[in-house]
Structures are given as C-alpha cells and as structure tokens.
Amino acid sequence: MIKNDLFLRALNGETVERPPVWMMRQAGRYLPExxxxxxxxxxxxxxxxxxxxxxxxxxxxxxxxPDAAILFSDILVVPQAMGIDVELKDNIGPIIPNPIRSMADVEKVYIPEINDKLGYVMDAIKMTKEMLNDEVPLIGFAGSPWTIFCYAVEGKGSKSYDKAKGFCFSEPVAAHALLQKITDTTILYLKEKVKTGVNAIQIFDSWGGMLSPTDYAEFSWKYIQQIVDALADETKVIVFGKGCWFALETMAQSKASALGVDWTCDPKTARKLTGGNITLQGNFDPSRLLSPIPTIKKMVHQMIDEFGKDKYIVNLGHGILPNIPVDHAKAFIEAVKEYSR
Structure with a gap:
C-alpha cells in the first residue's frame, strides 16, 4: 500500500483534505544534485x-x-527504439540527423520489441519503486504521437514546426502511417511500464498547440485517444496538451482520468470547458516561481481556491525552469501542504 496516496485519490475524483502536488520536470536542472x-x-x-x-x-x-514521483527519462527514447537516430547537443537540444521526409523513410521505421529496446526503462522503474519504498506513487510517461512526430520530421526543436505540419498536409498518407507506428509503439511501451509498476501515466502533447483545432483532431487527438482507450482499464491516464485549451471539451469526454492545463487557460474556463466532472491538473506559470516566496504562496492558495480542492492536482503549467531557486520550488510544494479553506 502506498503511504501517501493523495495523488491517486485525486485521480479517482475522491474528496481529499487538500489537493496533491507535483511538478513537471521536478527531477531536473534546478536541483544542484x-x-x-x-x-x-x-x-x-x-x-x-x-x-x-x-x-x-x-x-x-x-x-x-512532492506527493508523487515521475520517472526520469525522455520522450525521445521511443523514436530511438523505433530506429530513428536521436542526438542531444548542448545548447541546441535534440537533433535527428536523418529526419523523416518521405513514405520510404516512414517504411524504415519499425515497431520494436519493447523489452529488447527499452528494457532499461523497466529496470529503472523496478529500482525506483524499491527506493521509493511505497512512500509516494510513481508516474510513467510518454510523448504524444504528434509531439514525437514533430521531432522526427522537423529534425530538431522549432518555434513553428512548419516542416512537420507541411509533411502532414502534403503527404497525409505517409504522415498518418508514421503517427500510427508511433502510437502502436507508445501503447506497447506504456503497457509494459504499467506491468512493471508505475501507478499512473501522463501523455505529454508539448506541441499540440501548434495545430489548428481541426488539424489537432486529425493529427494529434485521434492518436492520443487510441492510447487512452488502450490504457484506461489498466491505469490512470493524465493527458497534458500545451496550448490545447480548445480541445479540453473533447478530451473531457474520453476515458482519461485527468487533464493537464497550462497557464494560458484560467481555472474557471478549464472547469467550464470540461464540465466540472474530471480531475484537472496545473497550471501555475513556471516563471512565476521567480516571484518572492510570500507571493508564490499567496498565488498558489488563490489557484487552489479557483480550481477547488477536489478533482484537482496542483502542478505547473509546463516544466519547471532550470533557473528556479530550490527554496522557491519548496515554497510552491509547501504552500499546497499548508492549504486549508
């Protein structure tokens, strides 16, 4: 039994004494360790x-x-396992030396045997579970098929992902074939993570907001929904789409247990769009952690008041930034633990 199960109870929509809290990218660059x-x-x-x-x-x-751990890994281990070379360059980010630009390229991409190519992730889950000793739940994650597709086709990070979008619009058959391969691999990968011991799953759709609502439905949500449908009977699934407030209403009708919200959508709008029946997660602006500590605490309490303490998981609206002082990250967590209506 997990000693602190607040996160899992909030995912279940149960009444809680306070909302749980964790931070996207909490295992990361802001920590000296x-x-x-x-x-x-x-x-x-x-x-x-x-x-x-x-x-x-x-x-x-x-x-x-925080009230939950998220496994340290990266969304790009999935395309690596599918035969797509991925390199990480300092001060540049991920680079795909041979981006996917044709149906012939798509045909070379394969759906791997998960334990053969990604067994090291399962070993990390086992070790992490041992180290956590049932103190808090462990979250596993994957990138959305669209987000992985963006890197695979663009070849690197981008402000607009024009090449990725252009491939979808000029070569839709090839684009959908690649998106389906990524989806099938992701489902196998996440099922293996659940079998190995993670307590919940989060799907990160970091670049979904680059698409129009119509294109989002075709090139992103269609594939996320396949993943949610495949996993929902086995574990709790959180879907986080950055810049995808326009899809919250559709997302809320899926089998997802919770939806992540970024800081561009206020709590009242998020609740209205989702019908008030699904757990929401978010949405503190990561840059706001640079505010003075008393301001952080005041804003966190206000955010909880606006979302409501139930069916809510406190988080940032995206990953924590590397320049955030550790004391400010602690203050964010402590503010939630101190909360009382």
Whole structure:
C-alpha cells in the first residue's frame, strides 16, 4: 500500500483534505544534485542507466517533497527504439540527423520489441519503486504521437514546426502511417511500464498547440485517444496538451482520468470547458516561481481556491525552469501542504 496516496485519490475524483502536488520536470536542472550528475554523465547515459535514472527520480522526493514521483527519462527514447537516430547537443537540444521526409523513410521505421529496446526503462522503474519504498506513487510517461512526430520530421526543436505540419498536409498518407507506428509503439511501451509498476501515466502533447483545432483532431487527438482507450482499464491516464485549451471539451469526454492545463487557460474556463466532472491538473506559470516566496504562496492558495480542492492536482503549467531557486520550488510544494479553506 502506498503511504501517501493523495495523488491517486485525486485521480479517482475522491474528496481529499487538500489537493496533491507535483511538478513537471521536478527531477531536473534546478536541483544542484541533478546538475552534479549531469556534469559527470551525458543525457542519454543518465536515461539508459537504471541506477542513475532512479536516483534522479527520487532526488526531488527527498529535497522538495512532492506527493508523487515521475520517472526520469525522455520522450525521445521511443523514436530511438523505433530506429530513428536521436542526438542531444548542448545548447541546441535534440537533433535527428536523418529526419523523416518521405513514405520510404516512414517504411524504415519499425515497431520494436519493447523489452529488447527499452528494457532499461523497466529496470529503472523496478529500482525506483524499491527506493521509493511505497512512500509516494510513481508516474510513467510518454510523448504524444504528434509531439514525437514533430521531432522526427522537423529534425530538431522549432518555434513553428512548419516542416512537420507541411509533411502532414502534403503527404497525409505517409504522415498518418508514421503517427500510427508511433502510437502502436507508445501503447506497447506504456503497457509494459504499467506491468512493471508505475501507478499512473501522463501523455505529454508539448506541441499540440501548434495545430489548428481541426488539424489537432486529425493529427494529434485521434492518436492520443487510441492510447487512452488502450490504457484506461489498466491505469490512470493524465493527458497534458500545451496550448490545447480548445480541445479540453473533447478530451473531457474520453476515458482519461485527468487533464493537464497550462497557464494560458484560467481555472474557471478549464472547469467550464470540461464540465466540472474530471480531475484537472496545473497550471501555475513556471516563471512565476521567480516571484518572492510570500507571493508564490499567496498565488498558489488563490489557484487552489479557483480550481477547488477536489478533482484537482496542483502542478505547473509546463516544466519547471532550470533557473528556479530550490527554496522557491519548496515554497510552491509547501504552500499546497499548508492549504486549508
């Protein structure tokens, strides 16, 4: 039995004494302990070495003490497993040296045997569960098919993902074939994570907001929904789409247990769009953690008042930034733990 099950109870829509709290990218660059390991080991070495991944996962549990852990990994381990080369370059980010630009390229991409290619992730889950010792739940995650597709086709990060969008619109058959391969792989990957011991799953649709509502329905949500449908009977699924407030109403009709909201959508609008019946997660602007600590605490309490303490998980509206002081991250967590109506 998990000792602190507040996060899981909120996902179930139960009445809670206070909302649970965790932070996207909480195992990350704002922590000196993380930076010490980063200086010794390159990024994918950290992802692929279970001892390192599990240590990084539990660092924030010891230091800032959120109500859930999220496994340290990366969304791009999935395309790597599918035969797409991915490199991480300092000060640039992920690079795909041979981006997908044709049906011939799509045909070379394969659906892998998960334990053969991604067994190191399952080993990290086992080690992390042991280290957590049932203190808090463990979240597993994957990128949305559209978000993975963006990197695979664009070849790198982008402000607009014009090449990825252009491929969808000029070569829709090839685009849908690639999106389906990513979806099928992601379902197998997440099912294996659940079998290995994660307590919930989050799907990150980081670049969904780049699409119009019509194109989002065709090139992103259609595939996320397949993942939700495949996993919903096995675990709790959270869907987070950055910039996708326009799809919240549709998302709320799915089998997802919770929906992430970014800071561009206020709590009242998010509740209205989702009908008030589904757990929401978010949506503190990560940059706001640079505010003075008393301001952070005041704003967090106001945010909880606006969302309501039930069917709500406190989080940021995107990942925590590397320049956030640790004391400010702690203050964010503490503000939630101190909350009382």
């Amino acid at each position: 993380f930076r010490a390991l980063r200086d010794k080991y390159d990024f994918f070495t950290r992802c692929k070495t279970p001892e390192l991944a599990s240590e990084i996962t539990v660092q924030p549990i010891r230091i800032v003490k």
